[in-house]
Amino acid sequence: MKESLLEILCCPLDKHELELEDAEYDGDEVVSGDLACSDCGETYPIEDGIPNLLPPDMREETPA
Amino acid sequence: MKESLLEILCCPLDKHELELEDAEYDGDEVVSGDLACSDCGETYPIEDGIPNLLPPDMREETPA
């Protein structure tokens, strides 16, 4: 993802702003890192450059 | 025309309500009469059951 995506992304749960943490870049692409809600503190992972903004309970359904 | 049309018709010039005058009926059809603006007093004829709500200057263009 590009950082410009952050302009319109928000926390799926409470719709507050997200902050980019521990970002690793490839050019202007953010390839990994976390998106942390500025309000509830929930974090959402960026995996292979794709942010996973599923609500945490749906994300955890993933078979291990 | 039917009287129900009066519910939504208005004077084309100042958009005020119209009042039906000198109406002649065929059943529930108004076949002739005048529609008079409750505000500016301009009148619009009903000819063969069809109200002519052209602004007066356009109506008068009619070749005599």
Add this chain to the structure above:
Amino acid sequence: MSVREEFDEWATDGRDRGMEERHWHTAKHALARMPVESGDIVLDLGCGSGYAGRAIRDTNDAGRVYGLDGSPEMASNATEYTDDPRVAFVVGDFGSLPFETNSIDHVWSMEAFYYAADPHETLEEIARVLAPGGTFYCAVNYYEENVHSHEWQEFITVEMTRWSREQYREAFRNAGLSVAAQDNIPDREITIPNEAEFPIDDWENREAMVERYREYGTLLTVGVAT
């Protein structure tokens, strides 16, 4: 000539029915998209023979359909062509609609809008008479991208506005109508003769005729009042 004189002549020599037949090819597809609910009040601007209103009543159980036309002869013909008590016609001009603010659920107009003396004023009038959430379905064959239509102005005394697709969208928005959709509806029904028969009528070659009808067809712009 005025709108009234020009189109009274058309109505008297039967061109109202001719237009109905040709315009129906694309108009019916646009009409099929209108979200008319039972009981709705629909206005047909520049109704000509009034076929759109008849179709809307037949298919959608609209409450009432009113056709407005600047030509008394058109309105008179249209009245004769139906005995549906929920369809009626009014003589009036696009520049000053004789309808109350917020009184109409949907406005339809086929091949007529561009005759408005001031199309921006007409869009504002349409936005005024529409209830919030009401739609304006504006269908035209005469527009900038349809190069085959450009010469039509030569055959008619009323001045025509030739907007592009983008100018339609912009003008709608300036009048307070959100643009919900815009596209070209092809005319798949008109008969296009074989290659060998060209040139024919107004058509130098078959490609031009195919482009005019099957590709450009009718430009439909749908606006929503807020």
Add this chain to the structure above:
Amino acid sequence: MSVREEFDEWATDGRDRGMEERHWHTAKHALARMPVESGDIVLDLGCGSGYAGRAIRDTNDAGRVYGLDGSPEMASNATEYTDDPRVAFVVGDFGSLPFETNSIDHVWSMEAFYYAADPHETLEEIARVLAPGGTFYCAVNYYEENVHSHEWQEFITVEMTRWSREQYREAFRNAGLSVAAQDNIPDREITIPNEAEFPIDDWENREAMVERYREYGTLLTVGVAT
């Protein structure tokens, strides 16, 4: 199975591309109607292979197109299929969209909306993220009037909502979206074999297949945010 598990499987066995090919027959006509202006931000809900976003960028000079999908494998495939820097994908759920209020100009969704666990909630989320005047183009092949689609639920573990045309209109309005248009877009491209070859695959007879594709096709409902 969850949406994630079900559609991760589809993405992995190539059904994302198969859907793209079939859905394109009707999706392209719906996409052609979207009034996307240069610079607009468009969201594709349940993007699958992401073809709609690619098409919108190619034809409309959209500013940015984002595809959201509940299946990480779908989003990952979609990312691979394009290198347009203005197209990006996000994993997320229809029930709680991770986008700011009023941040999107147009929402597109093809054959995906009815998988929402609570479609009314999803419509409210769509109305929230759309800027005033923004459109929601909702295209579905699975709906009440399309009787040939009813059995599809048997083949999928995710629960599907089967609304009628009218239920779509009503639900849109309840969520604050004005209904601007609704119609069926026929699939004129799928090959329908000759009479003699029936029964074939899922089709008992040719008439049923003709009705399914050429008549019912895809139901498109267009809503506008206020």
